Amino acid sequence: MTQSQTVVRKIRATPVHDFLTDVIAGLGGSPKSLPCKYFYDAAGTELFDRICDLDAYYPTRTEIGILNQHAREMAWLIGPRARLVELGSGSSTKTRILLDQLPDLDAYVPVDISPEYLARATRELARDYPGLRVVPVVADSTKTITLPKGERAARTVAFFPGSTIGNLEPEQARDFLHVVAGLCQGGGGLLIGIDLKKDRRMLEAAYDDDQRVTAAFNLNLLARINRELDGDFDLGAFRHRAFYDEAEGRIEMQLVSLRRQSVEVGESVFRFDEGEPITTEYSYKYEVGGFAELAKSAGFTCVRIWTDDRRLFSVQYFGVERRKKA
Ligand code: AVJ
Numbered sequence: 001m002t003q004s005q006t007v008v009r010k011i012r013a014t015p016v017h018d019f020l021t022d023v024i025a026g027l028g029g030s031p032k033s034l035p036c037k038y039f040y041d042a043a044g045t046e047l048f049d050r051i052c053d054l055d056a057y058y059p060t061r062t063e064i065g066i067l068n069q070h071a072r073e074m075a076w077l078i079g080p081r082a083r084l085v086e087l088g089s090g091s092s093t094k095t096r097i098l099l100d101q102l103p104d105l106d107a108y109v110p111v112d113i114s115p116e117y118l119a120r121a122t123r124e125l126a127r128d129y130p131g132l133r134v135v136p137v138v139a140d141s142t143k144t145i146t147l148p149k150g151e152r153a154a155r156t157v158a159f160f161p162g163s164t165i166g167n168l169e170p171e172q173a174r175d176f177l178h179v180v181a182g183l184c185q186g187g188g189g190l191l192i193g194i195d196l197k198k199d200r201r202m203l204e205a206a207y208d209d210d211q212r213v214t215a216a217f218n219l220n221l222l223a224r225i226n227r228e229l230d231g232d233f234d235l236g237a238f239r240h241r242a243f244y245d246e247a248e249g250r251i252e253m254q255l256v257s258l259r260r261q262s263v264e265v266g267e268s269v270f271r272f273d274e275g276e277p278i279t280t281e282y283s284y285k286y287e288v289g290g291f292a293e294l295a296k297s298a299g300f301t302c303v304r305i306w307t308d309d310r311r312l313f314s315v316q317y318f319g320v321e322r323r324k325k326a
Contacts, residue, residue, distance in 0.1 A: 020229050020266060027263075027270045027278070034221055036167055036253075036281035037140060040114055041224050047217040049091070056209040058202070059163055062313040063193045067097040067161075070306050070315070074191060075101035077303060077317050083153035085109040085183065087141040087160045092121040094161045098191075099129055106153035107133040111141045142168060142176055147183060155188040163195035163313070166250070166284040170294060173284070177298035181320050190300060190318045196311060197285045200244045207242035207251050207283070215240035218253055218280055231265040241277065244285075253281040288314050 019038060026034045040048065052060040067074070078084065081104055086095055089110030099108065108125065112118040115138050122136045135148055150156060158180050165173050180190055207214055218240045225231035238255045245252050257272035264270075286294075291314075292302045300318035307314045 023225055023229060023265055024268055027265065028268075031277065031279060032270075032272075033279040037113060037142070038224065039217060039221055039281075040117075041220075041228075042116065044217060044220045044224065045090075045114065045117060047213060047220060050213050051209070051217060054206075054209050054211065054213060056205045057214075058206060058312050059193075059195050062308050062310075063161060063163075063315065064094060064097070066306050066308055066313065066315045067094055071097050071101045073304070074098060074315075074317065077189065078102060078157045078191070079155065080104050081106045081152075081154040082188070083107045083109060083150045083156045085111060085145075085147065085156060085158045087111050087145070087158060087180070088113070088162070088164050089121060090114075090117060090162075092125055095159065096125075096128075098159065099125075099132065105132065107135050107150065109135045109137060109147060109150075111137045111139050111145060113138070113140050142172075145179065145183060155186060156184045157188050158184055158190045158192075160190065161193040161315075163193050163283070165192065166195055166286075167282060168284070169282065170284065174294055174298050177295055177300065181299035184320045186320070188320055189303065190295070190316075190320075192295075192316050192318070194286050194288075194291045194314045194316055195283070196307070196314055197249060197287055198312060200246065202312075203244045203251060203285065204242060207253060208240070212240075214242065214253075218242075218255055221280055222255065225265055229265050231263065233263050234261070237261055238278075248282075249285055251281075251283040251285070252279060253283075254279050288316075292316060292318075 022035050026032065051057050075098060083106045089112045092110055110118060110121060118136045118138060122134050125134050139145055168176055184190060219235050222233040222235055222238060226233050237258050239258055241254045241256050242251055254277035257274060257276045260274050262269050262271050288305055295318050296302060300320060303319050304317045305314055
């Protein structure tokens with residue numbers, strides 16, 4: 001294989017999670033919960049793309065604005081012959097802004113939980129960036145990340161846009177960052193998008209839009225359980241709720257049972273009281289410096305922080321010391 005060829009590795013269809021096991025554990029718990037990673041089937045992915053286009057959902061366009069404005073500086077920090085590993089790559093839209101400034105990348109390694117999404121993004125990138133080596137990896141990047149060997153690369157830089165790290169509780173986020181620091185040790189780095197704390201009204205409007213797209217996105221989780229796990233959720237008997245928990249610094253999304261009811265999922269039965277919530281997602285918001293502190297505690301050094309004029313969102317670049325701290 002030469003560097004100038006576009007190489008698209010075959011995507012392995014290894015199961016990355018056990019949906020049924022996680023649903024039974026989550027609905028059997030008290031309080032009830034479901035992991036947010038299961039939002040992203042084909043229907044959920046489409047709904048998420050619509051969320052990103054909503055006026056009320058400021059993170060996507062704000063982050064894209066920051067990337068557009070500072071892409072050259074970001075590319076300079078990423079440096080020559082780097083291997084760019086994107087965690088939760090989705091459609092790779094934001095990556096293109098960086099790729100346009102990185103003609104000498106060693107490889108682009110998109111890591112995503114959805115094989116379908118990954119296959120499409122890889123095809124489209126291969127078409128638009130001839131000469132770019134694209135090495136897709138199907139994985140739940142918040143669990144274990146096993147990367148192909150990258151001995152040709154001068155360094156590994158992780159790209160984690162979208163404030164997706166906000167789904168993790170700060171302690172899990174730190175553990176995750178520590179793993180990423182391990183991947184990027186030896187002069188690499190991390191370019192990460194972080195949503196910022198702000199006015200409650202603006203936050204809540206972003207997660208409870210009046211076009212009800214986020215509500216449909218949330219409820220699709222129950223529809224997906226019905227489709228894939230032989231569930232009998234009555235979608236009309238649950239309501240989307242999203243609120244900012246200021247003490248915890250996070251948006252919490254729930255599906256609230258509108259009545260006392262029982263729901264079957266495969267062989268299991270779950271009882272709900274009227275008003276009982278299922279927590280479906282946390283989305284943590286950070287202070288600019290607060291996140292940098294968290295990253296430092298995971299072994300990173302803060303190099304550069306960019307924000308928009310209104311300080312709604314930030315993109316942060318961290319380096320990793322040559323020798324990883326324990
Ligand atoms: C993809 C996790 C960054 O938390 O803002 C959007 C997901 N949920 N609207 C977020 C989401 C509801 C999103 N992340």
